[in-house]
Amino acid sequence: MKHLVIACMVLFATATIIFAQDPAALTGRKAPDFKLEDIDGNIVGLKSSLGKGPVLISFWATWCKPCMEEMVEIQKIYDEFNPKGLTLFAVSTDNEKSAAKVKPLVKSKKYTFTVLLDPNSDAARKYYAQAIPFTALIDKNGTIVYTHMGYKKGDEITLRKKLNALLP
Template sequence: MNKRLFSVIIISVVIVSLIAAYVWSIGKERGKDVTPPGAAVKEETGVQTGTEVGQRAPDFTLTATGGKAVSLSSFRGRPVVLNFWATWCPPCREEMPAIQSFYEKRGREIQVLAVNLTASEKSAAHVKDFLKAGGYTFPVLLDTHNSTAQEYLVRAIPTTFLIDREGIIRDIHTGPMTVEMLEKAVKKISDQ
C-alpha cells in the first residue's frame, strides 16, 4: 500500500472518531440519552430493559375495560402472564376459554393481563361486549393506539409474555395457548 493511501485512511479514521466523540459529548451535556434506537438501557441492577427473554419487561400504563388505569410495574413481586390479542383474531378467540380457565384456577397467585389491540373507543365498547358474551372475567387492558404492542415488538397475535416476580421476561409464546401450555409455561415464572 502506498504512503498516500495509508495517510488518507488514517486521517479518515481520526475524523470519524472525532465526530462520534463530539456527538456523544453533546448528548451527554444536554442530559439526553444517546443510546442507539432499539438498544436496551441498563438499570442500576444491571438488568436491561427490553422485550427479549432475560430482560426487564418495559413498564406501561393502560386503561382497563372498567376504566381504571393499570401499570405493569404495580404487579412487581407477582408473576404476570401478559397476553396481546384482538377480538377479530381467530386464534385469539380460540385461546380465550383457556385463559379464562387458567385465570379461574391460578388468578390469585399469577396475574393475568390481556392487552387488547383496540383502535378506538367504539371498538373498546365492542371488546366489553365480546368479554361479556364469552363470560370472560380476567383483566383486559385497552391498547388504543397499539403503542404497548409496538413497544413489545408484537408482530403476530396472540403473543404471550411470561414475566417473573422481578419483572424479567422468562418466556415468549406466539400463537394460541391451551390451559396445559399455560400451566407448563408458568413454571418458568412461578415457584409453585
C-alpha cells in the same frame, strides 16, 4: 439487492440459530412498563403488579379468530393460577374502530380477568407483539421468561409448565 438480502438473511439465520438453542438463554429482557385503561376506565400500570408473583400478558383482538380460541384457555389458566398468585392482563389491541366491541364481547363471554385497552398498540409495540395472539410471561423479578406468538390447541400445555415452574 441480492447481496443485501443474502447478508440480512445470513445475519438473522445465524442469530436465530444461536439464540434458538436454549429458550432460557435469552430471558434477560426486563418487562417494559405500561399504563393502560381497563374496560371500566381505570388506569392500570404493570409496575405495581411486579414483585408479587408472575404476570401473564396476553395480547388479543376481537376480530382475531385464534385469539378467541386462546381466550377460552386463558380463562381456565386464570381460574387455576390466580389463587396461587398469578396476575393476568389480557391486552386488547383493537384499534379505535373495533374498540367499541371489546367490552360487549368481554361481558358476553363472562371473562373474569383484567382486560386492558391498547388502541394504538403502544404496549404491543414495547413487547414486540408483531402478530396476535401474543403471550408474554414475566417472573416476579420483572424479567420476561417466555414469549409465544400465535395460538394452536396445546400451546396452553407449555404455558402451564412455565407457570408451574414459577409458582410454588
